[in-house]
Amino acid sequence: MSTKNTPPFTAGFPTSLARYTDALEAALRSAVPQDDVPLHTSLRYHMGWADPQGVPIAAAGGKRLRPILCLMTCEAVGGSLLDAMPAAVAVELVHNFSLVHDDIQDRDRERHQRPTVWTLWGEPQAMSVGNALYALACKAMLNLAHRPVAIPVVLQALAKLMNSSLAMLEGQYLDLAFEQRVDVTPQEYLDMISLKTGALIACAMEMGSLVGSEDPSTASLFLQSGLHMGQLFQLQDDVLGIWGDSATTGKPMHSDIQRKKKTFPVVYAFQHATGAGAITLHRLYQKEQLHGDDVRQVVEVLESTGARQEAHRRASTLADQALESLRPAELAPQSRRDLEDLVSFLLYRER
Amino acid sequence: MSTKNTPPFTAGFPTSLARYTDALEAALRSAVPQDDVPLHTSLRYHMGWADPQGVPIAAAGGKRLRPILCLMTCEAVGGSLLDAMPAAVAVELVHNFSLVHDDIQDRDRERHQRPTVWTLWGEPQAMSVGNALYALACKAMLNLAHRPVAIPVVLQALAKLMNSSLAMLEGQYLDLAFEQRVDVTPQEYLDMISLKTGALIACAMEMGSLVGSEDPSTASLFLQSGLHMGQLFQLQDDVLGIWGDSATTGKPMHSDIQRKKKTFPVVYAFQHATGAGAITLHRLYQKEQLHGDDVRQVVEVLESTGARQEAHRRASTLADQALESLRPAELAPQSRRDLEDLVSFLLYRER
Numbered sequence: 001m002s003t004k005n006t007p008p009f010t011a012g013f014p015t016s017l018a019r020y021t022d023a024l025e026a027a028l029r030s031a032v033p034q035d036d037v038p039l040h041t042s043l044r045y046h047m048g049w050a051d052p053q054g055v056p057i058a059a060a061g062g063k064r065l066r067p068i069l070c071l072m073t074c075e076a077v078g079g080s081l082l083d084a085m086p087a088a089v090a091v092e093l094v095h096n097f098s099l100v101h102d103d104i105q106d107r108d109r110e111r112h113q114r115p116t117v118w119t120l121w122g123e124p125q126a127m128s129v130g131n132a133l134y135a136l137a138c139k140a141m142l143n144l145a146h147r148p149v150a151i152p153v154v155l156q157a158l159a160k161l162m163n164s165s166l167a168m169l170e171g172q173y174l175d176l177a178f179e180q181r182v183d184v185t186p187q188e189y190l191d192m193i194s195l196k197t198g199a200l201i202a203c204a205m206e207m208g209s210l211v212g213s214e215d216p217s218t219a220s221l222f223l224q225s226g227l228h229m230g231q232l233f234q235l236q237d238d239v240l241g242i243w244g245d246s247a248t249t250g251k252p253m254h255s256d257i258q259r260k261k262k263t264f265p266v267v268y269a270f271q272h273a274t275g276a277g278a279i280t281l282h283r284l285y286q287k288e289q290l291h292g293d294d295v296r297q298v299v300e301v302l303e304s305t306g307a308r309q310e311a312h313r314r315a316s317t318l319a320d321q322a323l324e325s326l327r328p329a330e331l332a333p334q335s336r337r338d339l340e341d342l343v344s345f346l347l348y349r350e351r
Numbered sequence: 352m353s354t355k356n357t358p359p360f361t362a363g364f365p366t367s368l369a370r371y372t373d374a375l376e377a378a379l380r381s382a383v384p385q386d387d388v389p390l391h392t393s394l395r396y397h398m399g400w401a402d403p404q405g406v407p408i409a410a411a412g413g414k415r416l417r418p419i420l421c422l423m424t425c426e427a428v429g430g431s432l433l434d435a436m437p438a439a440v441a442v443e444l445v446h447n448f449s450l451v452h453d454d455i456q457d458r459d460r461e462r463h464q465r466p467t468v469w470t471l472w473g474e475p476q477a478m479s480v481g482n483a484l485y486a487l488a489c490k491a492m493l494n495l496a497h498r499p500v501a502i503p504v505v506l507q508a509l510a511k512l513m514n515s516s517l518a519m520l521e522g523q524y525l526d527l528a529f530e531q532r533v534d535v536t537p538q539e540y541l542d543m544i545s546l547k548t549g550a551l552i553a554c555a556m557e558m559g560s561l562v563g564s565e566d567p568s569t570a571s572l573f574l575q576s577g578l579h580m581g582q583l584f585q586l587q588d589d590v591l592g593i594w595g596d597s598a599t600t601g602k603p604m605h606s607d608i609q610r611k612k613k614t615f616p617v618v619y620a621f622q623h624a625t626g627a628g629a630i631t632l633h634r635l636y637q638k639e640q641l642h643g644d645d646v647r648q649v650v651e652v653l654e655s656t657g658a659r660q661e662a663h664r665r666a667s668t669l670a671d672q673a674l675e676s677l678r679p680a681e682l683a684p685q686s687r688r689d690l691e692d693l694v695s696f697l698l699y700r701e702r
Contacts, residue, residue, distance in 0.1 A: 011548045039524040077517075101482065105475035124456035127478060128524045130487070131452065132517060138489050139513040145506050155496050162490040166483060173390040 013063060013349075017233035020071050023081065024064060024088060031089045031140040041131045046100055046117050047274060060112055060244040062099075064349075066201055067092040068341070072338075073222050077334035079212020087157055087207040092139035094165055098172070098200075100130035105176060106259055112250040134165070149211055157207045164203035171196025178262040182270055182285050189267045195348035198230025200203060205229075213223070221329045228322035232346050235315040238263035239308060240350065242299060248351045254295045260285060264314070265307035266298075277301040297301075312347075319347045363413060364700075365692035371422050374432065375415060375439060382440045382491040393480045394487075397451055397468050411463055414449075414702075416479035416584070417552055418443040420693070421559040424573050427686035430563020435494060437494035438508055438660060444488035445516055449523070449551075451481035457610055463601040485516070500562055508558045514555035522547025526549070529613040533621055533636050540618045541582060549581025549587075556580075572680045579673035583697050586666040589614035590659060593650060593702065599702045605646045611636060617649070628652040663698075670698045672679040 033040040034046060041054035048061030067088035075086035091285065102108070103116040104123050110116060118126035141161055144154045164236040174192045178184050205222035213219070238256070242265060256263050273281050281301050284294050322343050326336070383398060384391040392405035399412030418439035425435035453459070455649040456476050461467060469477035492512055495505045525543045529535050556577035558569040589607070593616060597604040607614050624632050632652050635645050653659065673694050677687070 009565060011611050031471060037521060038528060039521050101478055105478060121588045123474075125524060126519045127452055127456060128527075131448075132520045133484075135513050135584065139510065142506060150504055155493060157416070157495055159490065162486050162493070165486040166490070169479045169483045169486065170388060170390050173476060176475050176479075281587055319610070348475070 073208030074212035097133035167199035201230035202226030225325035425558030425563035448484035518550035552581035553577030
């Protein structure tokens with residue numbers, strides 16, 4: 001299948017992947033302390049399981065994309081779901097650690113239509129909430145040693161989790177540094193999101209494959225595919241941050257532009273805007289922050305350069321590459337279809 | 352030896368422990384990337400190896416108390432220094448992660464007479480610097496698997512590192528929450544510092560013992576001793592934060608009081624101040640923050656209650672308990688003397 005010619009038959013999360021949800025949520029909950037320690041209440045709030053007072057609520061968390069990729073990869077190469085569960089839990093907790101900290105760093109006040117941790121408990125405490133999620137992630141990974149997984153694979157997987165976290169942090173550091181620049185190139189942008197977003201998604205798939213097959217060459221195919229998926233995911237995230245419906249995405253609209261983030265459409269527009277558009281962009285990006293009418297003007301320039309279409313074109317190419325990377329892998333036909341559906345979702349998603 | 356009757360024969364770090372310095376510093380440096388990635392430059396700056404531009408400088412780091420405790424414990428139970436090195440490096444990196452984040456949380460602008468990371472690179476980037484130190488700590492621990500250490504011990508040590516980090520974060524969360532209260536009891540305070548400071552020091556010694564002897568019952572003696580040492584360390588830290596010489600401690604004076612931290616002397620004074628002193632304390636602690644003359648008045652009340660002497664008395668008791676805990680352990684006489692010297696240093700240190 002080439003996603004290039006695929007109609008957006010679904011903008012929803014592939015329904016076949018719902019089969020992972022119950023086991024995954026149970027494993028995630030068992031990795032996070034359920035006691036009354038105040039720090040732990042904040043953790044459960046962030047994970048979408050409790051209100052700010054710690055009272056259980058109907059789940060309000062994220063898509064769980066990374067752990068599902070880890071689990072489906074493990075099954076795709078013939079492994080058992082439960083063997084990859086510690087790695088799946090770990091990547092989701094690492095991801096949530098990054099969300100809690102990103103919200104502080106980016107001053108975002110809402111996520112999934114709920115106040116972010118720092119707006120409820122203050123920045124200092126929110127830092128510790130994020131940190132605890134990371135420590136819990138590492139701890140959850142150790143459960144791999146209680147599964148029938150060879151010890152060298154357990155140790156490799158731990159190293160991969162830590163290396164991908166470091167890559168993610170390096171990407172986050174670059175992302176913030178880019179806010180101060182207007183000369184970021186598309187290649188610099190792609191390298192940055194490969195670190196910030198790609199590394200952890202790729203790690204999720206690589207670990208799933210390693211645990212499932214213990215075959216390094218198959219794992220490296222999934223690593224490569226994951227890097228493409230991560231970039232694809234981030235490109236679409238950039239587009240949704242500008243043109244998405246904030247009621248659907250659950251994120252405040254235009255906060256990326258207000259913060260002068262060098263998302264792909266902005267990087268592209270800086271390279272391709274001419275005349276009045278270019279002058280407007282350069283003038284506005286000398287401001288400390290962008291507000292109301294500034295944002296509207298920026299979006300107009302982005303649209304005039306075709307940045308949105310170019311973002312989608314590049315995302316489509318990445319979607320093809322993500323699937324192409326997996327062509328040499330021996331996968332069950334159903335698993336390959338699931339992966340195709342997921343890639344299609346990443347490309348056409350609206351949330 | 353009872354530290355109770357020991358004169359403060361040295362306020363300096365025991366010279367015999369200098370034998371660990373070179374190997375430890377080399378191992379620490381090899382655990383932190385030495386390349387030009389901007390994030391890594393900030394890491395080397397914080398560790399005291401580079402200026403803000405990344406140019407190497409004469410070392411300006413901390414006392415390396417935790418890793419030295421880990422190494423000396425390993426040797427004390429008959430193990431080899433190098434086998435404990437990955438654990439020693441890991442605890443020092445976890446400690447430094449906590450320092451970078453604490454400086455943000457507490458708004459401290461100086462450490463070791465140098466600007467803190469957040470004052471140079473801003474809070475968002477400093478968060479990532481701290482996070483990277485934690486990820487590097489976990490990664491460094493994996494080197495235990497390359498030493499002649501049994502795999503179950505490696506996995507146990509990893510779990511202990513993560514559990515002690517979680518305890519430390521829980522303590523940090525409580526410490527910040529206590530800023531808003533005036534009714535913190537001495538027991539609540541001791542429980543909090545046992546988490547915030549005790550857990551990691553205890554973990555350093557427990558891991559050193561486990562790696563050195565693989566004997567859980569000996570390790571539990573060191574764990575217990577380490578918890579006492581950690582509380583002792585923090586009590587003296589509290590005293591130095593109020594009555595220490597900031598040129599010697601390298602920390603800004605009175606910032607704890609300005610932030611309304613419930614350090615031991617403050618907790619004690621709230622319990623024991625009477626009359627005008629009590630009224631002054633309660634009046635001042637209704638303010639958002641304390642400044643110049645407020646701080647002077649608070650210190651006067653602390654002194655009138657004998658809080659400083661009481662802190663030292665409790666610290667002396669903890670010093671005795673730290674050594675008493677190790678009485679059943681079979682240690683080489685020189686190791687026991689080194690531990691006694693170190694405890695004495697913790698009790699009488701001025702930096």
